[in-house]
């Protein structure tokens with residue numbers, strides 16, 4: 001629904017722009033992998049990051065995977081990563097099917113370990129700032145470096161060809177390669193015409209809380225040792241009709257809890273994201289882990305692309321290549337969420353493609369070679385599995401989807417669930433079946449609810465968790481407000497065009513006057529009209545209103561806006 005600033009800047013023929021062989025925009029895992037790999041080939045590389053510190057703008061669940069089949073893994077690029085930048089190895093993986101207080105739990109450790117060398121929980125501020133130090137050191141040796149608090153606001157063009165970037169804080173920079181590793185709300189991808197923010201069904205919204213818990217308590221409550229960690233996932237009827245689920249991951253001395261939902265289901269059901277998170281936090285099943293003392297360190301949110309629908313098959317234009325979330329490379333298939341690992345592979349493959357093209361004397365050919373490497377190395381087939389295109393997406397069509405849902409919930413479907421019994425756990429552990437799950441309410445809501453009702457047992461505990469209010473959550477965040485420079489502008493403030501932002505913005509709510517979006521009544525000449533108003537001060541830069549409202553959406557200027565300490 002929204003646009004980024006779409007005016008590119010035409011290069012001034014008389015100007016002497018600073019030039020680098022490569023400019024990498026964004027210092028998340030994709031940008032870090034790209035920059036370090038470019039530096040390893042001796043490519044002069046400048047990394048530009050808008051946050052005060054790498055990671056200060058970033059949010060993940062987050063489990064980072066090292067896949068056996070991946071062309072690159074983060075620890076192979078950055079020696080010492082697991083010891084210095086990660087939280088805990090995740091050694092157990094469960095999903096809980098929930099119906100009211102009845103729960104049936106499945107052990108999904110086999111699925112989690114399929115094609116997995118290792119998987120660690122991470123917090124993004126710690127992880128990305130550690131990566132950034134390594135990147136700065138390596139790129140400096142190759143004649144570049146990493147600069148924070150620089151917001152790249154657009155593309156520099158010459159005769160219609162992308163030749164560099166423009167920034168809020170620096171003069172335009174020319175480069176033979178521009179790596180847009182600028183995440184899910186990539187302004188560069190949109191300015192290049194490679195991505196849009198049109199359809200809510202192409203995105204998930206992730207909302208997260210990091211909760212304090214000292215490491216001994218983590219070990220005790222989750223029955224694990226120091227070098228162990230657990231992932232718990234949740235689906236069923238605890239999130240109303242929202243298609244998606246909840247997660248709980250153990251960190252060193254905290255927990256990451258959150259929800260990831262298809263954005264279209266939040267919009268259709270008019271659900272409030274923070275309430276869905278609270279439904280998870282206060283469910284009696286979680287009482288055994290959260291106890292009575294609940295202290296939330298940080299509340300955060302971000303959009304997540306659905307690679308099945310948006311991963312670009314040709315993620316480049318001219319000298320520009322897109323990697324990671326900017327190219328839609330976030331794999332969310334049923335209980336598996338893998339974005340950071342693919343961003344790492346893509347970043348390193350883009351760098352490799354540039355180094356090889358440069359060695360052949362044609363650096364401008366890096367884009368097509370990068371796309372070929374994504375295919376040849378098997379990355380594309382994970383992001384866009386053929387079985388989903390053939391079967392999964394068909395299963396999303398009506399009336400088929402509705403009929404399947406009705407059958408699962410019918411006496412016949414329930415009989416089938418009882419008959420299969422514990423064998424359903426084996427089916428849930430199949431990577432092949434997982435990769436073709438349709439995005440309907442059946443796998444997220446109906447089936448888990450029926451499983452819990454037919455096979456589950458009631459949870460005994462009672463929750464004493466009192467989550468903070470939205471006001472308290474916003475109050476606990478740090479902001480460097482850019483007074484007079486709102487980074488989002490509502491273009492059409494009618495309820496029809498932008499009303500969905502009032503409930504789906506994770507820091508707004510219908511009955512809360514203090515968030516970003518509000519509904520207001522305007523009275524003119526005896527006529528009453530409801531409109532939407534926006535205050536960008538409490539914005540957590542998630543990107544939701546870029547999709548669900550009619551806005552012009554850009555990131556704040558370098559160093560401005562929200563600053564996450566956990567991520």
Ligand SMILES: Cc1cc2nc3c(=O)[nH]c(=O)nc-3n(C[C@H](O)[C@H](O)[C@H](O)COP(=O)(O)OP(=O)(O)OC[C@H]3O[C@@H](n4cnc5c(N)ncnc54)[C@H](O)[C@@H]3O)c2cc1C
Pocket residue numbers: 025026027028029030031048049050051054055057058059060061062063064065150151152153181182183184186187205206207208258259260301302303304323324325326329330337338339340341343555
């Ligand atoms: C709630 C939630 C749970 C998730 N769980 C998982 C999980 O368990 N496992 C997993 O692998 N993935 C998970 N993901 C997805 C994962 O976070 C992303 O796939 C991953 O971060 C993508 O990496 P990236 O490098 O492409 O982009 P990002 O990590 O988003 O990094 C982009 C960087 O670019 C910077 N930037 C953006 N625009 C500009 C600009 N114009 N100028 C300068 N800098 C800019 C940003 O500040 C940021 O540092 C989750 C996401 C969410 C929201």
Ligand code: SF4
Pocket residue numbers: 488501504505506507508516517536538539540541542543544545546
């Ligand atoms: S104003 Fe928009 S970008 Fe900011 S938090 Fe709300 S929905 Fe997200």
